[in-house]
Amino acid sequence: xxxSGCSFILLxxxxxxxxxxxxxxxxxFYFVQQWPGSYCDTKxxxxxxxxxxxxxxxTIHGLWPNYNNxxxxxxxxxxxxxxxxxxxxxxxxxEVSWATLACxxxxxxxxxxxxxxxxxxxxxxxxxxxxxxxxxxxxxxxVNLLHILEAAGIRPDDNFYKVEDIKxxxxxxxxxxxxxxxxxxxxxxxxxxQVYLCVDASAKDLIECPVLPKxxxxxSIQFPIF
Ligand code: AMP
Numbered sequence: 001x002x003x004s005g006c007s008f009i010l011l012x013x014x015x016x017x018x019x020x021x022x023x024x025x026x027x028x029f030y031f032v033q034q035w036p037g038s039y040c041d042t043k044x045x046x047x048x049x050x051x052x053x054x055x056x057x058x059t060i061h062g063l064w065p066n067y068n069n070x071x072x073x074x075x076x077x078x079x080x081x082x083x084x085x086x087x088x089x090x091x092x093x094x095e096v097s098w099a100t101l102a103c104x105x106x107x108x109x110x111x112x113x114x115x116x117x118x119x120x121x122x123x124x125x126x127x128x129x130x131x132x133x134x135x136x137x138x139x140x141x142x143v144n145l146l147h148i149l150e151a152a153g154i155r156p157d158d159n160f161y162k163v164e165d166i167k168x169x170x171x172x173x174x175x176x177x178x179x180x181x182x183x184x185x186x187x188x189x190x191x192x193x194q195v196y197l198c199v200d201a202s203a204k205d206l207i208e209c210p211v212l213p214k215x216x217x218x219x220s221i222q223f224p225i226f
Contacts, residue, residue, distance in 0.1 A: 026065030037226030082113030148173030
């Protein structure tokens with residue numbers, strides 16, 4: 001094949017790649033985990049789910065499609081409402097790893113349907129409802145944030161830790177930079193609230209974030225007991 005034939009194939013491949021990424025409608029995911037002790041320790045109250053008090057572990061907030069330019073799509077398909085019958089085989093895993101803390105006490109359906117309808121529908125061209133929840137649970141199982149932090153001596157013991165040390169521990173444990181989001185308890189202490197890591201568009205592997213969300217924290221923050 002001549003040189004021009006090769007460049008034509010290359011061009012076609014580039015075009016195909018471009019069309020695929022246009023079709024999927026997002027560039028990567030934020031995988032957001034939350035410390036339940038911080039969710040519950042704000043002025044806003046929390047309620048344990050019907051299944052009972054969640055274990056003292058990070059839980060999933062969501063898997064959010066995002067663009068490289070720091071914006072994100074939302075509520076992408078009104079015709080694709082959350083349907084529990086499609087994920088009923090995942091309920092026991094969802095109850096443990098994607099626990100609701102909203103009041104009044106409920107089984108999680110409201111939280112999961114919010115996350116599917118606002119975020120999941122925007123990656124539906126790649127992940128149907130079952131794949132979306134299953135892929136998120138699988139990432140959670142791969143990234144044991146509590147274990148990673150504890151290995152660095154950072155424990156949910158009400159003590160204060162430097163945000164920089166928390167980020168460094170996550171980098172050492174996962175290989176990737178994370179963003180940390182804080183909240184304030186009623187005495188205005190900054191607390192470790194959510195951790196953002198990035199995941200490739202097929203929701204399989206962690207990647208370096210194309211753009212890290214800007215979240216402000218005090219330099220030293222509490223890791224509250226839960
Ligand atoms: P999002 O719109 O995906 O950014 O999520 C924000 C919504 O999720 C808010 O309505 C929060 O109250 C809710 N939310 C966040 N964490 C939890 C949780 N652990 N349980 C129930 N709802 C939550």
